[in-house]
Amino acid sequence: MLEQLVEADDNATNLTVLRKGDLDGWLAGQPPSVRQWVEQTGFRAEPGAVCLLPGEGGALGGALAGLPDEADPWAFAHFPSKLPARTWRLAMPLPAAQAGQAALAWALAAYGFDRYKARKGKDLPRLAWPETADRARVEREVEAISLVRDLINTPAADMGPAELSAAADALAARFGAKCRVIVGDGLLAENYPAIHAVGRAAAQSRRPRLIDLRWGDEAAPKVTLVGKGVCFDTGGLDLKPSSNMKLMKKDMGGAAHVLGLASMIMAAGLKLRLRVLIPAVENSVSGESMRPLDVLATRKGLTVEVGNTDAEGRLILCDALAEASAEKPALLIDVATLTGAARSALGTDLPALFSNDDRLAADILEAGEAAGEPLWRLPLHKPYRRMIDSKVADLTNASDSPHAGAITAALFLQEFIEPGTPWAHLDIMAWNGAGRPGRPEGGEALALRALFATIARRVDG
Incomplete structure (x- = not known):
């Protein structure tokens, strides 16, 4: 599971996490095409929801993810099953405690007991270590x-x-x-x-x-x-x-x-x-x-x-x-x-x-x-x-x-x-x-x- 937490690199894709109350403010700073895309997908930053964003030339440009208004240590565990298998990095820094919870939940989302039966399914996405997370902890x-x-x-x-x-x-x-x-x-x-x-x-x-x-x-x-x-x-x-x-x-x-x-x-x-x-x-x-x-x-x-x-x-x-x-x-x-x-x-x-x-x-x-x-x-x-x-x-x-x-x-x-x-x-x-x-x-x-x-x-x- 710790292999789901990796060093950031230039190829990592931005993941922007938002609460419902923050979405309109974030959209106001985006180009019209992005605003229209998010509105068309119906993304409202509901907890656990994900919206993939288009990039140049049809490439994946990033993603939005919804967080609950109240603190939830398992909030980030919802995202690995919904995001493409690549390396993601948080677009904005989080407070140290929340960054640690994000890394922990992301890693534990990959847990499975496979001693007797190999797990089948898609590769899971990786998260670049949040900058403020206490890695040792x-x-x-x-x-x-x-x-x-x-x-x-x-x-x-x-x-x-x-x-x-x-x-x-x-x-x-x-x-x-x-x-x-x-x-x-x-x-x-x-x-x-x-x-x-x-x-x-x-x-x-x-x-x-x-x-x-x-x-x-x-x-x-x-x-x-x-x-x-x-x-x-x-x-x-x-x-x-x-x-x-x-x-x-x-x-x-x-x-x-x-x-x-x-x-x-x-x-x-x-x-x-x-x-x-x-x-x-x-x-x-x-x-x-x-x-x-x-x-x-x-x-x-x-x-x-x-x-x-x-x-x-x-x-x-x-x-x-x-x-x-x-x-x-x-x-x-x-x-x-x-x-x-x-x-x-x-x-x-x-x-x-x-x-x-x-x-x-x-x-x-x-x-x-x-x-x-x-x-x-x-x-x-x-x-x-x-x-x-x-x-x-x-x-x-x-x-x-x-x-x-x-x-x-x-x-x-x-x-x-x-x-x-x-x-x-x-x-x-x-x-x-x-x-x-x-x-x-x-x-x-x-x-x-x-x-x-x-x-x-x-x-x-």
Whole structure:
């Protein structure tokens, strides 16, 4: 996708971007022939619309493209499919932030998952790098978003715990990080019993594991990212119906997100000590499966009654969060495709944000608005804590109530966070159900740039 962004040259064709209110003023400065042409084509600078302009001797003289009145980070993703395959340059400079968004959207409009099927279609046009764009920033964003999408889109047969671990290894090797993996019964030996319990039913080749990536100066502020890595979720003995199981290759979307975020952090060289923890499992059905009403041990020492084997994400996260929180990092963020309740409340595009720190939540929300990646904060409503009480254990992983599922899941995770640790939990979809310019159907990165901006501002300064 980065190949769609090129150096400007004398052969590049001008692309003039206009909002509806700017069109008449632009036309007033053009020759009558151009004014007549634009009027005859019916171009009114509607968002996403394109008008090719004639040049001398029948050549293509340039193009007009319509922008929305309100800021839209995906506005430029509409144009590559509508313009001829050549190099285009912006006729007028854009403010730095808008120039970066234009380059990012143009590049991501070329994304396609082609591991198993070659894409067919016309060559896509290229955009000369906008003069004011922060190239390094755009490059790391494109690479991170592509990584997230590719990991999620890969079928579970080729993206099990071992393959997810290999992706983390490759990322570590690229940036000089260290990556340690605890596999199978090693989880019991090192006291990660809940991760083991969820993943032990899988085949030997898909044994559960904890991926632990570390990078940066040990003396720098600690930032820890935790991602849910359920590489496929059958629901366990509480088996999902086929309609709900179909997209469960995306249940490692949280893990994909923290790897993508880690790649941005390391590429930018932020001055922090990064740790990434990914419990990677497959929630399968076999004689080794955990059962409803089993009581599981956890790393923190709390016991958990299994109210539902399909609420496994919080079980693997609780061990990873206990380990992460024990270090008392300056910032702890977890990302997970955790609950259908969050999707019912907010839909697929809007991640649910929970936090024990009001300032942290405000920073993430502000960064999300600035990046065009909105989130919505939901409360850690203390009175609902009673809904995850168990009669035989310290907690249950699934409330009997049909209400407040996203909140009770977040409250469950909070039990494993040490007091005083600034923590944010994102409950995300990680999937586009339908394609849009720059955002094809399939795996999707949500709030990635917002989280990076928050971390950079709070820790790196």
